[in-house]
Amino acid sequence: QQTHLIISRLLVLPFRRLKFVSKIYYDKCDLKLVKDLRRKFGNDPVLVVGDWSAPNAKFQEPTRNKGLLRYLKKNGFSIYIINEYKTSTYCPACKYSEMESFKEITNPRPFQRERFPKVLCHGLLRCKNEACLANGKRRLFNRDTAAVLNFRFILTSLRDEGQRPLRFTRLTKRKNTEEGSSREKTRKIQ
Template sequence: MLQQKHISERLDDSEKSKVLGLAKEMCRRPHQSNYKKTISTVLERLQLLPFRKLKFSSKSFFDQNDQKLVRSLKAKFGQDAVLVFGDWSAPNVKYQEPTRSKGLIRMLKKNVFVAYLINEYKTSSHCPTCENELEKFKPVPNPRPYQRKKKPDVLCNGLLRRKSLSCLEQQTTGIKEDFGIAIKQPY
């Protein structure tokens, strides 16, 4: 680390020799924590962080978490589980943790899981059986206080239903015929 140009420019010869001496002593006696504290105080004065050490520890923690996820998935679903993911991906956002979509799928495939991707376009706004659009139907109080005088009630944004019951009737009769069970009609 002392051989890097931007670090060696900030240190004079006495500080360099002090850090090197502390590093040699730390290698000889690794269990004594006072050497680590003195080196960290010197590095704090330089406003340097041991980035390689931080990178290595973060990578090892990621790998441990990945292996823990693989073990729990194998325990819960078995060795021959098929995992289905949506193909949604988003760019990184400032101050937010990045989403693990492609890296997660790649890691699961390395660990002998079968993973499929489904195109998620319009899946929440269209019926899965007849592919007709779904509609908003429930009026709720307006969540925007400054617009409550103009529009006291608005349609709930996340709650959708089918526009026609024909699709639902076809679906329930098919289930009745396949499984021989009675289903209560919703309306």
């Protein structure tokens, strides 16, 4: 209601009014996110975020990375950025087996449906290990859920052993050694 009153009093060009309105609504959404996070996780939560970033791609919604993280940091959250290397490829249940895409779906891209009517769904994964069974079926994971569960495993390993698990560490091709230290793999936003 207050936003509507402020906007109606502005004597600016319509496109500037639209930009101003979108800024106000972004700020409201950010404030609501901060309040919801505080209500759900308490006053001193620690947020762990993956380090991926993607440019604006065709047909994809742009994501808010740096600006949102800065806003959360400004509001008193502890934020850690973790390297996402191989986090969605290993099974979080049996720890060492890789996962695979298996479900075929109708191609979501209408202009490519004639050439490729069926494609693999990359969001749903199952463990390749036959011993990793739940109720007689292989365990199924959403790709993002598997990555977050492996984030937790990486963080407990960093806390207990002081280093990142070897299977989540990027190795250089030349010497087959670790690239950088584990401190570089998980860093805190300053």
